[in-house]
Amino acid sequence: MKVRKRKRQAGKAAGDILLLLIALIVLFPILWMLVSSFKTDADVIRWPPSFFPRSWVSDQYRYVFSILPVLNMLKNTVLFAGSVTVISLLIDSLAAYAFARLRFKGKDIIFGMILITMMVPFQVIMIPLYIEEYKLGILNSFAGLILPRIASAYGIYLLASFFGGIPKSLEEAARIDGMGELGIYGKIIAPLSRPAFISLGIFHFMNNWNDLLYPMMLTSSVEMRTLSAGLAILVGNHSIKYGPTLAATVVSVAPLMILFLFGQRFFMEGIATTGVKE
Amino acid sequence: MKTRKINTYHQKKAYLFILPAMAVLTVFVFIPLISAFVLSFLRIDIYMNDIGFAGIENYARLFQDGRIWNAAKNTLLFSALEIPLQLLLALFLVMLMLGNRRLDKLLRATFYLPYVCSMTAISIIWSMLLNANSSVLSYVLRRFGMAMPNLLNSVTGALPTVALITVWKNFGYTVTLLSAAALDIPAALYEAAELDGASNFQKFIYVTVPSIRRTISFCFVTILIAAFQAFDQIYVMTGGGPLNSTETLVTYIYDRGFQTTHDLGYASSISVVLFVLIALVTFGFRKQTLGEAEE
Numbered sequence: 001m002k003v004r005k006r007k008r009q010a011g012k013a014a015g016d017i018l019l020l021l022i023a024l025i026v027l028f029p030i031l032w033m034l035v036s037s038f039k040t041d042a043d044v045i046r047w048p049p050s051f052f053p054r055s056w057v058s059d060q061y062r063y064v065f066s067i068l069p070v071l072n073m074l075k076n077t078v079l080f081a082g083s084v085t086v087i088s089l090l091i092d093s094l095a096a097y098a099f100a101r102l103r104f105k106g107k108d109i110i111f112g113m114i115l116i117t118m119m120v121p122f123q124v125i126m127i128p129l130y131i132e133e134y135k136l137g138i139l140n141s142f143a144g145l146i147l148p149r150i151a152s153a154y155g156i157y158l159l160a161s162f163f164g165g166i167p168k169s170l171e172e173a174a175r176i177d178g179m180g181e182l183g184i185y186g187k188i189i190a191p192l193s194r195p196a197f198i199s200l201g202i203f204h205f206m207n208n209w210n211d212l213l214y215p216m217m218l219t220s221s222v223e224m225r226t227l228s229a230g231l232a233i234l235v236g237n238h239s240i241k242y243g244p245t246l247a248a249t250v251v252s253v254a255p256l257m258i259l260f261l262f263g264q265r266f267f268m269e270g271i272a273t274t275g276v277k278e
Numbered sequence: 279m280k281t282r283k284i285n286t287y288h289q290k291k292a293y294l295f296i297l298p299a300m301a302v303l304t305v306f307v308f309i310p311l312i313s314a315f316v317l318s319f320l321r322i323d324i325y326m327n328d329i330g331f332a333g334i335e336n337y338a339r340l341f342q343d344g345r346i347w348n349a350a351k352n353t354l355l356f357s358a359l360e361i362p363l364q365l366l367l368a369l370f371l372v373m374l375m376l377g378n379r380r381l382d383k384l385l386r387a388t389f390y391l392p393y394v395c396s397m398t399a400i401s402i403i404w405s406m407l408l409n410a411n412s413s414v415l416s417y418v419l420r421r422f423g424m425a426m427p428n429l430l431n432s433v434t435g436a437l438p439t440v441a442l443i444t445v446w447k448n449f450g451y452t453v454t455l456l457s458a459a460a461l462d463i464p465a466a467l468y469e470a471a472e473l474d475g476a477s478n479f480q481k482f483i484y485v486t487v488p489s490i491r492r493t494i495s496f497c498f499v500t501i502l503i504a505a506f507q508a509f510d511q512i513y514v515m516t517g518g519g520p521l522n523s524t525e526t527l528v529t530y531i532y533d534r535g536f537q538t539t540h541d542l543g544y545a546s547s548i549s550v551v552l553f554v555l556i557a558l559v560t561f562g563f564r565k566q567t568l569g570e571a572e573e
Binding site for chain 1: 309
């Protein structure tokens, strides 16, 4: 028994070391980016390289802000990701309520159609979407960026399965008291589903904030660029040095990272509800 | 329930509830999806003049285009590397974390950190770190007497490298989902296994994995969907090269439609190939994909 116990402890220690090692592999590139963005040009490419800067400078940030309309890109990203998140939470939850709680003709077929679209890659509908926006005259505009994203199959599916798990007894009492469907949705189901709303909201905000292909394809002017698209195009023309690129990268990831560090609970707890119930 | 007639007043209300979502999905998903098939039979470029019917011309060209088979092969290869690696790594880490509840929270938050960053940003950082001539990593390797290969410039190495970086960015999300499910397993189940003298590994395989089976298949499906659409990391890190060795169907569609030839008709026919491939894979894994969604 003693041998076995010791063996188990050794195994546990090896496991812990492995976990910490992987944590290091995860942290290293991110820390390297943060630290290196405060190096001078000469320091960034110095050989032998050193992890920490010789002197901490903000030159790279100043340079990036002077060659790119960073604040405008930040504004575009917030406006795009923010409006998509707010509007789609409303539209998705209304539809999810009907699918989870109401009976109507064609419900299963319509729901099935919505589910199937979750499997279709964006790139399949990308070209028709581009042509459609061209014909509607909304390419390179906020309407063109926001409208296609304000309803999502995944959101409807997720909320419908969450609503489905809420006991019916609660709303039956309200219905007897004469409350309408909109009242039940707004006063009973929605408040009870806060974790699902938070989780889906974070999901939408993060995905749209980080998205590259979609905003890159639908916008063409510098004034309409989001952070991700602006960053990718900056790197794409290869004329820019490491230092400013790193600073621009930090600017693009910092807002979400700060949100994550302070609201970790919402990112991680929310996830538990998005999974499936065993 | 079907026998009872559905109240038409309630029906009308239900349709009002789904109306906004259905309007958006119809205009921006269903119509484009059908149009993709129509466009693949047209001669149309990005400047939208001189549009005409092409018959099966685009498809005839498709069969003679070596790049499309290469791209399809790369799409499958990327998925075959990325999906099992991400899932198995996450499962393995969850097993280790179950043995150490003290560090559990901190580790989960750490692993989740890259997931918050955009793929664009992650790709930029890793391209710099993997630069064989100037990066910290190559310096460290040299100190140990090893030369760092130029992974992203290698015909054989680039695709696996891009897949690995994708795993690096996304595994934390899978860990969080799986460990949330694993922490919900009643302790009594483990105690029973312990009485039978099961080792930690045996407990994980015979108690944990079967109990979180549905979460595992949920993760599998989400990773699968993401793998087939992987674009950002390829676009930023390799641009499909070297020698098209990282070109997948999605990057090829973008290349043909928006970058080189601006040939939207031909690009649409590649979209149809991608759609068919996805349909086949979805059908092959129908138990996991559709079964999951139906319940």
